[in-house]
Amino acid sequence: MxxxxxxxxxxxxxxxxxxxxxxxxxxxxxxxxxxxxxxxxxxxxxxxxxxxxxxxxxxxxxxxxxxxxxxxxxxxxxxxxxxxLSGLVRGHVRLGTVIGCTIPGYLRGFADFRLAHPEVSVAVTEANSDEMIADLARGRLDVAIVAHADPLPPTITHTTLIREPLAAVVPTDHPWAGRDRIALARLAEVTVLSLPDGTGVRAALAATAVAERATVTPAVAAYSPETVLALTELGGGVGLLTASMAGGRDGLVAIPIAQSRPTVLSLACRADPSAAARAMVAVLTERLRPTAGSR
The missing domain is CATH 1.10.10.10 (Winged helix-like DNA-binding domain superfamily/Winged helix DNA-binding domain)
Structure with a gap:
């Protein structure tokens, strides 16, 4: 053997x-x-x-x-x-990110890590969050940026980066544009554009729908928030994302969903990480500057 x-x-x-x-x-x-x-x-x-x-x-x-x-x-x-024992950080890190990751600080943190630790090779995978959480739990990923609505498994350590409610994203001339909040049930009356199953947004949507006894089925599930925003701008429907994903985009406004289950973006790490994985978590945490509590 x-x-x-x-x-x-x-x-x-x-x-x-x-x-x-x-x-x-x-x-x-x-x-x-x-x-x-x-x-x-x-x-x-x-x-x-x-x-x-x-x-x-x-x-x-x-x-x-x-x-x-x-x-x-x-x-x-x-x-x-x-x-x-030798004071070395080397080896290999398997890093996962949400698809089309544009979170401020992520790319800068990745570059900082490569410069600081040239002996560490890094493989980057983009996938939906449910897949990455499962891969972290099974040891197939070392570090990942994941979005979720439910608590992560206890074996996965993580730092919360963003915690925010769902939002209906509409053009500035839309009838809803002046509202402070909107009930989830109202989305059943319109064409909804969102992200696929397995993402934090869809997990938050499912949990909120159960609590509010509403049924909302997105007509379009695009892997990139940018695609959802572009279709919304063109009048293709109402985007269902979060305010940070809308990113202050000109011509669009993000209206919080009333009683929304929050979607959480976390920097997560597998159990018993290597020294290289711990070093990557330290660098990314520094660059991503968490905006909420950590665990």
Whole structure:
């Protein structure tokens, strides 16, 4: 049994296929298959069920997988300890951000980190927040900027950057433009433009809709707030975002939704982060300047 076999085992289990695991590991698919088969022969148990469209761990595989993850964590801890004893920050950080991240300070913080820690390689992924939160909890991301409405899992440490209600975004000549607030139920009367499921805005919308006993189904789900704002400017409907996403854009006004469940933007970090991940969190926290409480 070798460490790389356990690494392959975890990757296949997480990705659900040998091909996807091979792509993540940057090795050939045949190499991953051969090493898993070798490990199965050594242990005397079939570790994966290969009969379906996705590869799933067998009962034996699930039992072995728990220990494989623990071994990987211990190996990483040894490397981190050695680096810290030497006063070095090096290694690799997997950073996730919300799609089209334009949060003030993020790009500057990223550049500052690269300049301060050239020995650390960084892989950046853009995804919806639900996916990133799951990847942080499973150890597939180290640091992420996520938007959410519900509390994050207790294993994920985080700092709150922004906490704000949902807002209806309309042109300045819209009949709602002069209002201080608007009830969520009124959005059922118009075409709503928003972000997809899995984002903090949609999570806040779902929670608010339940509390207000309203049904609001966006007609358009765009991955970028900029797309929602552009369509709103062109008269395509009412944008459902937050005031900070509207960003004081000329020609548009953001009206808070009454009794809105807040959407929260957080800088989050996985459990037991490496020294490199902790360094990235420190730099980004400095640049992003939290505007609300932290945890």
């Amino acid at each position: 070798e460490l790389h076999q356990l690494r392959y085992l975890v990757a296949v289990a997480d990705r659900g296929s040998f091909t996807a695991a091979a792509a993540e590991l940057n090795v050939s698919q045949s190499g991953v298959s051969a090493q898993i088969a070798k490990l199965e022969r050594e242990l005397g148990h079939r570790l994966f069920d290969r009969s379906g469209r996705t590869v799933t761990p067998t009962a034996a595989g699930a039992a072995v997988l728990r220990h494989a993850r623990a071994v990987q964590g211990s190996v990483q801890a040894i490397a981190t300890t050695a680096d810290e």
